[in-house]
Amino acid sequence: MTMSERRDWMGVLARSQPQRLADLLGPLPAHEMLRNPEIGAVMVRGRAGAAGAPFNLGEMTVTRCSLQLQGGLVGHAYVQGRDKSHAIRAAIVDALMQGPQSATTREAILAPLQQDQSAHRAATRAKAAATKVEFFTMVRGED
C-alpha cells in the first residue's frame, strides 16, 4: 500500500453515496471505536484571482471517525456531510484495505464505487459537451 493509493481510496469512500456503501459492505465486521464519529466543519478556502492569496470561502459539514478492527488494523474516515454511519463504514473499509482482505475489498467495494463515480462524472461531461457552442460564420456575400 502506498500513501497515494490510500489517499485515493479515502477520497472514493468520502464521495460515495452512503446507502450504496452500506449495500456493498453489508454487515459491519467487529470493531472498536478509537474516536467516535464527530460532526464538524471544515473551512473551505479559495484563492483570490484563482491563483493568488488564499481567502476563507465558507464552511462545509464533515464527519470523521477512527476505529480499530479485531486484529489491530486501524481505519480513519473524513466524509462530507453529517452521516455518522457513513463515516464508520468508510473507516472500516479504510482498515480492511490495509490488511490481507485488501484485494477482495477492492473488488467488492471500491471498484463498484469508483465505477459509479466515474460514470456520474462521464455523464455530466457528456451533457456539458452537448451544450458546447459551435460557432460558424455566415457568408455575407458582399464581395
Place this chain on the structure above:
Amino acid sequence: MYVAVKGGERAIENAHAWLAEERRGDPAVPELSTAQIREQMTLAVNRVMAEGSLYDPDLAALAIKQARGDLIEAIFLIRAYRTTLPRLMASTPVDTAAMAVTRRISATFKDAPGGQILGPTFDYTHRLLDFALLAEGEVPPAPTALTGPAQDMPHILSFLDRDGLIEEATPSDEPPPDLTRAPLELPADRALRLQALTRGDEGFVLGLAYSTQRGYGRNHAFVGELRIGTCPVEVDIPELGFSVEIGDIELTECETVNQFTGSKTQPPQFTRGYGLTFGQTERKAISMALVDRALRWRELGEDFTGAPAQDEEFVLSHCDNIQATGFLEHIKLPHYVDFQAELELIRSVRAAAFASREAAE
C-alpha cells in the same frame, strides 16, 4: 419608574403553533419533503448555502422548509447552526483550474481553448411562463455528446497573464483572516473582503455591482470567464500525515477583466476582479467580482470618487443580511421604555412652547 412586564407566553406559544400550521399549508396538498426541496429548488438551496456560509444541501433544504421559503430566515437558521459545529480544520485552497465544469463561458474570447459550454442556464430562455410545468410530467433526459478523457480546463485569463497583459495574481500561502473568528477590522485586506462578499446578501452585492456599471466607481468589467462545476475539497489529516479529499462541492467562479492601470515604470495592464461562491450562484459571483474590483482602488492607485462600491466600510458593514436583518427587525421588539422617554420629552417641550406663546400674547 421601570416596571418589568411579563406575560405573552401563551400568545407566543399559540403564535408558534399557528406558524407551524401555516407552514404546512392546506393539508389536502401533499407535504413537501426536504429531498424535494434539495432536488427541485436547487438554486434556493445554493443561495442559502452561499450566504449561510455552510455547504450542506440537506441542511439548507431543511432550513428552507422550516423558514417557509423565506431565504433570509433560512440563511439565519444555517448561520445559527454552523456556530454549533466544532471547526475541525481548514482545507487547502480549492483548485478551480481542475474544476469538472458544467458551464464555462467567456465574454472576451470566442474561441477560448476548451470552448464555450453553456450548461444548464436560464440564458436564452424567453422568460415566458411555461404552463406545461403546471401539469406533472416526465422530463426527457438532456442530450449528450461524445467526449474525450477528462482534462483540466485552464483559466482563460491565464492566457492574458502569459503575455503580461493582465496583472499577475500573486500566489501566497499566507493564512487568511477569518470574519467568523475575529470581528471585522478596517482597513480590511482583500482576503477578508472576499470572505465578506461571498457570504454577503445577493441583492445588496448585485445592487452595488450594478451601481459601478452605471458610473458610481466605474471600472468597465468584462466577464473574462464564468465557470460552474464541482471541485474536490482537500484537507491535511494530521494523524495520517497526508492530505485526503473529503468530498466534492459545486462552485461558481467569475473572473473579470477590467480597465488598466499603469505608470511611468510599468506598462499598462488589465486588472482583475474575482468572485467565487458556493453552488450555482452566477449572478452573485459576477456581482462579487465587480465589487471586489471596485474595492481595490487604493492598491491599484485609482481615485476614490466617493462611490458606495468603493467604500470598504460601507460595503463590508452592510453586506451581511443576517446582521442587517437583526438590527432592522429588532426595532419591532418592545421599546416601551425608550418611547416613554421620548413621549415625556415631547410633552414637556410642547408644554414649554405653549407656555411661552401664551406669555407672549
